[in-house]
Amino acid sequence: MSEKVKLKYKNKEFEFPLIMGSENEKGIDIKTLRSQTGLITYDPGYKNTGSCTSQITFLNGEEGILRHRGYSIEDLCKNVSFLEVAFLLIFGNMPTEKELNLLNDEIRKDSLVDEDLKLILKSFPKSAHPMGILSSLTSGLIAFNPSSVDIESEDDMREAIIMLIAKFPILASWTHRKVKGLPLNYANTSLSYVENIAHMMFKLPHQDFKPSPVVVNALNKLLILHADHEQNCSTSTVRIVGSSEAGLFASVSAGVSALWGRLHGGANQGVIEMLKAIKRDGGDTKKFMARAKDKNDSFRLMGFGHRVYKNFDPRARIIKKSADQVLGELGINDPILNIAKSLEEEALNDSYFIDRKLYPNVDFYSGIIYRALGIPTEMFTVMFALGRLPGWIAQWAEMRKNKEPIGRPRQIYTGNTKRTI
Secondary structure, three states: OOOOEEEEEOOOOEEEEEEEEOOOOEEEEEOHHHHOOOOOOHHHHHHHHHHHHOOOOOEOOOOOOEEEEEEEHHHHHHHHHHHHHHHHHHHOOOHHHHHHHHHHHHHOOOOOOOHHHHHHOOOOOOOOOHHHHHHHHHHHHHHHOOOOOOOHHHHHHHHHHHHHHHHHHHHHHHHHHHHHHOOOOOOOOOHHHHHHHHHHHHHHOOOOOOOHHHHHHHHHHHHHOOOOOOOOHHHHHHHHHOOOOHHHHHHHHHHHHHOOOOOOOOOOHHHHHHHHHHHHHOHHHHHHHHHHHOOOOOOOOOEEEEOOOOOOHHHHHHHHHHHHHHHHHHHHOOOOHHHHHHHHHHHHHHHHHHOOOOEOOOOHHHHHHHOOOOOOHHHHHHHHHHHHHHHHHHHHHHHHHHOOOOOOOOOOOOOOOOOOO
């Protein structure tokens, strides 16, 4: 007999079943709460609300565990490419050699975008924020591919998925080139997926370009580390927009906009802005560490601790090594990055931060890498979006295949009661 939870209200007793996940997570199934009791739950930010069941990503913040389809993030970063992780997330299993070769071939064939998209790009001033540009270009794909996806057709679903995986890096690179005032690059289909991203972003017209293995390896890891993270703000946005039967491109465009915010994808941008502020103040990291520990000071260290991971961010342990390798490979002497290294060293050896488990997180190290690569600060979130794309696609596809109902949260009304004119 399944477990149930009892609720007593107005001298009546109601029972609600428990739902069990494959990792022994338990939740109360309250689908009938309102119809049985007239009550709804109040949960700002949905911190204790499960909006769906999902087979894609398991996250345990207390123990620092992140797994995709059962594979640990450590195992994936060590052994496979970002494109293999994308296949895993979207299609459910690690690809065979034949499946991976087919995926690469399909992406190469679709690695062009309609030239008229340049008109949309041209309409933005150089001062426009890259995330606004990327969201608009992603929406623009709808106009050039207007047919809706038949979710009952595997061919239609695959075609839409491949189209977005192939074209999104082009849109991201064009956004980068627009911000930098550089001519646009097209895909080089002789390169791997991640090498091609580096090529489209960094190749200058007067120079040959050979991607550095250290840089490509760091980009590969960064993209994998951002590939999916369960029901975060942008992923939930993609699912709730898609629940209205909006198409894949429209739903992902909404996800891009949700990721834009400083409290979500903009966190790594916030890290660099904080480091710049410390530099402008004279670069005394000990002063700012003391401010961070002062309860009466509003200053907060960006890139330390995580609202989900209460122990450590497993992604940060992985990317720290790549950050050290990139800085060593490029031989950069940047006062901003020197401040970052000082903050890192002090935090890792300060009992205040150690006791509270306020370790540098993935946003801290990704910001360091992106700056070292010469990526503008405002472009950091675009790089995050590149990594998160397969997660958004997988979550959208799962939601549509499961025929989940349209998202429609309730509210507790606190406004005026009935009035007359």
